[in-house]
Amino acid sequence: MITEKKFPMTAAGKAKLEEELEHLITVKRKEVVERIKIARDFGDLSENSEYDSAKEEQAFIEGRISSIEGMIRNALIIDESEFNTDEVQLGNTVTFKELPDGDEETYTIVGSAEANPIEGLISNDSPIAKGLIGCKKGDEVKINTPGGEMSVTILEIK
Secondary structure (H helix, E strand, C coil): CCCCCCCCCCCCHHHHHHHHHHHHHHHHHHHHHHHHHHHHHCCCCCCCCHHHHHHHHHHHHHHHHHHHHHCCCCCCCCHHCCCCCCCCCCEEEEEEEEEEEEEEEEEEEECCCCCCCHCEEEECCCCCHHHCCHHHHHCCCEEEEEEEEEEEEEEECC
């Protein structure tokens, strides 16, 4: 029997995915079906860019729905009451200073299903998270990233 991949996430992250799924099913799916109906009225489907575009969007939406359903079905909820701030782990918010220029950055390490670097949420599978996990406050860490090696000092773990 094949074991499906587990998706670690917070309860809030799961709720956010459930909201996205609901929106895709109740709003976006209906909108794209309507776009397809309208595009069919434009004539010859073999030369109809509106129809092609709507069908591509439909495929994307259905793929995202399937993906989210799988993540929710295989969610592994992180118990926030068990967070350890002695060393970096999944669920922690970590502030570090990049060496030598001193730029401070703060990220929360989450499962891949919740990752959104723009919001400061990085996947536990990312190079930065992998480099930080298991380290303690005050540790100087070398992290291999696609852009090259970076050195950081961990300032705070929450």
